[in-house]
Amino acid sequence: MMLDEIKKYIDIDYDHFKIALTHSSYINENSNDKSNDNIVESNERLEYLGDSVISYVVSQYLYKEYPTLSEGDLSKIRSEIVNQKSLSDYSKMLKLGKYLLLGKGEELNNGRKKTSNLCNLFEAIIGYMSINIGLEKTSNYLIELFKEKIQYIYTTKSYYDSKSLLQEKLQESAQDLPKYSSKKLNDGSFEVALHINNLLISKGYGRRKVEAEKNAAKDALNTYTKFLKDD
DSSP: OHHHHHHHHHHHOHHHHHHHHBOHHHHHHHTTOGGGTTOOSOSHHHHHHHHHHHHHHHHHHHHHHOTTSOHHHHHHHHHHHSSHHHHHHHHHHTTGGGGOBOOHHHHHTTGGGOHHHHHHHHHHHHHHHHHHTOHHHHHHHHHHHHHHHHHHHHHHTTTSOHHHHHHHHHHHTTOOOOEEEEEEOTTSOEEEEEEETTEEEEEEEESSHHHHHHHHHHHHHHTHHHHHHHO
């Protein structure tokens, strides 16, 4: 299991592995601390690598396992897995947040639970794994983690555009169309609030505004039945 591999790094290779766990705020606050000379960079470069690895692994798996799907549908399913919220959820499932090295300010700002931090942490760990155990073994761990969700997405067709699906459902029941309002967060990602009939139904987060809107619509679809009942 992937978690066993991660725990092994912590137990026997922590001096090297901790770069994958190091948020930039920790570097910023400890750059002048002589006792931390062995931490010279944050996990941002490993995050960049891990992002590419995850996208490649999921793309290859989908290509092989679903030969009848079009390029567009393959891309939609991949985006359901390789997005900020999804990867942060896997971080939460593996309880990786407790290993994060954060600056005091980011710690006080609930940084250990931030969607963006948890996503970046997951990507950085995958980047580290791809270097240390190779792409093939890393791929096996990822597919073991992702395949159940991929199968669910394919079976339920939930990869269809959530914004369009929500709009269709609302039109069918003569409801007002959703309104999206967005704000850019300090880390550069976006938070989108979705309102229907002036009621806040859901919030979504993502690296891009369109991703945050889709996540908000997806959550709104999950609560759609309750919304109609309470309306």
